[in-house]
Amino acid sequence: MKKVRASMGTLGVLGLEMIKMDTPPTTAYLQIYTEKRCNANCQFCAQAKGSSADLKHIARGMYIPYDIALVVSRLSMAYERGYLARACIQTALYNTWWWDTVHLIKMIRENCSIPISLSVFPVSNERLEVIKSLKVNEIVIPLDACTPELFNMVKGKSTGGPYSWETHLDGIKRASGIFQKVGTHLMIGLGETDEDAIRLIQELWKDNVNTALFSYTYIPGTQFEVAKRQQSEIIRHFRVVQLARHLIIEKLAQYRDMRFENNILIDLGVEEDLLLSVIEDGGAFQTTGCPDCNRPMANETFSLMFNFPKKPEDGEKEKIKRELGLKSSILKKDIP
């Protein structure tokens, strides 16, 4: 493998592309290089075998093929100078994916000690042990969907792909046993309710699984598009899931403390003052996932922010409060 794909933002930080950035990435986002389509068929993914979308897309990001030796040597310099704090490697399922992934990890490790995250589908325990021995710091197995039914619809057996909800959960559990901690990605907005997402986040957290939230983004040429909903509902749902996740991870509340009406969150189960201070702090709305991962503009546009790559500013926090749409009594100090 002589090439690797790197996100445009990453190439900007590495000094390989001229790109103007409001907030540069703090993690280098890489993907193993192939011109083949993935053997899995996740309906939202540009690289899936049934997709006709541009292979360079991962969500909104463009991942450009570059010389692997050049990227790895610049990555090492950027890490030493404090511009990047992590390298995140995305995989895809094709005949040589395992050897290409190991090759890239080894090349990075021979050059520097930057923390590495590997985002991969479930693999055998033997391969998990190899990944660990290569000093990969975080392993992430994306579930993407919040319920077994949605999983089946967007990436499970019904898509003709190799995955199932059960084998993904099993893969996450085995990885957690070997790495002690494991991450997963949830794509919010595939049709799950507030309660589906929050219940799953709690269940996973109980098993030491950290969830990173993404918002579903339609990519032209992919095989799936969520039925159109009002933008206010899309963002309300994302914000309440973000906030509930933060309360759960910070041990400020649990799913069982929260109340739902028709699966819509109506009470986060914490005192108003605490809730207001969490919202005012803004950290609940920042990008979630591995340490030092800020994923600027992975799914966002300047007019529609889901994850903030840094703490939101005052004006942004006012907007967040309106987007949350929680009962005004909960936010009575801020919303007339």
Ligand code: SF4
């Ligand atoms: S949370 Fe960030 S660094 Fe971790 S796997 Fe996901 S994109 Fe990569």
